[in-house]
Amino acid sequence: MAAQRKYPEDHFPHTFEIIILIMIFLAICHLCIEELAILLAWDSSTHRDLILGAFAFDLIFSLEFLGRTIVSLKEGRFLLYFTRQRGWIDFISSVPLAVLVSGPAIYLLFLSPDGQIEHLPQYMVLLKTAKAVRVTRALRLIRMLRIVGPVQYTESQMTNHHVATVATITVTTLIFSVFLLQLLPVSPVPGHAAYKSEVKHRLESYLADETRQKYEKPNATLFETAFPAIVYLKDSSGQVLYQRKESVPDWSPSVDLALSEGFTASLSYFQADANLALLILCLLAIILFLLVGYVLLYGRLFVQSVAEPVYMMDRGLRQWNYNLTIPEIKDRPQDEISKLANIYNRRWLPLKERIVAHYDRKKRDMEMGNSDHGHPMDSGKSVSLDELI
Incomplete structure (x- = not known):
């Protein structure tokens, strides 16, 4: 299975990871439809169908979290998955919802085999208490950075991880701030x-x-x-x-x-629930705008100012025939990355050219074969740095 993975942080084959991403997107769409059903006062049969859909998504994501946990435990990286790879998001947006919300809702529905709806209000109370948890499922859209990231960020895994971390902190703070505000007596959308x-x-x-x-x-x-x-x-x-x-x-x-x-x-409580549903839809829209902004704007700025210079210095230090100059950051000359880029351009690149020219001259003098060409440090004769400079 490991050989079929496309990214190191994956737990399943790439095809299955793509299916999970599609399910995440469908779950967000289902959440929007749930809020619209409350806001527009759709009938009870529609709400029953949405409850079944919610349980299906919660069950699928619970099984997914269980599978990722088993794989990460076998590979000895469960703590890394749960903390650094946002496994805690996978957990709170799956298992608690299946056990405490959609599971009891299915039980209440089966108490009404004749299609009665006297138990639906009980589920609506359960659903209200789980609003904050359900919205955190939007955080799982961050996994889509692995698809958009390579298009935007050349080969920078550092940028993908950095943007995902910043987006997680921002969105999590926004979600829980809104719902903590709801608990206050002066809240614009009270409980x-x-x-x-x-x-x-x-x-x-x-x-x-x-x-x-x-x-x-x-x-x-x-x-x-x-x-x-x-x-x-x-x-x-x-x-x-x-x-x-x-x-x-x-x-x-x-x-x-x-x-x-x-x-x-x-x-x-219909009006209160409708107001809360409108808040959830607005919150989801804000989260999507934030994620798009982080990916398209902040990610690109991070690449230009940090990831691209680091990428060029990495290649320049490892490859003797890579001699591109790093563009100077003229508007922020005091930044650490700007100082490092200046040292790389003014000291290392000229020194590397002298090293390569020195060994090329030695090879011509000694009539060496092509087997060592391009690997100046493979020569058996040592040379002092003073001689090169």
């Missing part, structure tokens, strides 16, 4: 608890308004505009003061609110 508290507070203020009669029915249009998540509002005697005209999605979880003076209301 269920904060959303319930905020709506309840506004509804209490509305009912306590002295300008309205205590049991007066509110204007349905204005009330729905002000409280789009309220399904109904009842007074202390159970009389319905407001009933939402359009039904809320039956897969969305809801909760009853006990208000002051005996009023009760039903709150649907």
Whole structure:
């Protein structure tokens, strides 16, 4: 199997690695469709199909992580895979999702063999808690650098690893910052608890308004505009003061609110989940733009300023017939790589030319054969550096 791998960090044959990359891309598309299904309030059957798809992806990636773990353990490089080769991303975007989210969701679906949807709201709560983890699957797109990288970065493995590391740090920080922000009371996209508290507070203020009669029915249009998540509002005697005209999605979880003076209301979390779905889609778009920017812009700049000079110096030190001058970095002369390139151009290249010319002259004088031509250090006679210079 190792002989069929294209890159040293691969664990499977190259064809299988390409299939995994395709599955990663399809999983990102599936995540976008899941968010659109919430945002656009698609029907319950569509959500059931998406749950099955989510479980299939989670199971495939869990088996993939298990396979990479077994291979890396056999080759004695599991710690390298898990830390430096982003195996931790493979883990958190597969096994926990299969065990804690999509697995229980499948179990809940099988509790409704007749196609009922009373268990879907329970899954939607599970799904909400796994949003941050599912978005980390976008980090696996970094593996595609191994396809785009050779096109952009000549032969620089250093650039591919560097860009992947910087992109991982940036995207990970962005993802967890957004979802930590969601836990704050002042978050622009609050969770269920904060959303319930905020709506309840506004509804209490509305009912306590002295300008309205205590049991007066509110204007349905204005009330729905002000409280789009309220399904109904009842007074202390159970009389319905407001009933939402359009039904809320039956897969969305809801909760009853006990208000002051005996009023009760039903709150649907559809609006909160729709806001979160919109946030996820925006976050995915930002991540994709960041990855494209790192690959096309930052990677190219890194090549020009670091990787290309190192590549040229490496060839110049190993090959006697490679004498290209490294382009000077005129706008940043104090950079370490700029100083190293100047020393290489002004000291090593002239010295190498003298060394090659010296041994060529010795070969002609001694009428040596072509077998040693091009390998000046293979000569049996030593020469001092002072003589060469």
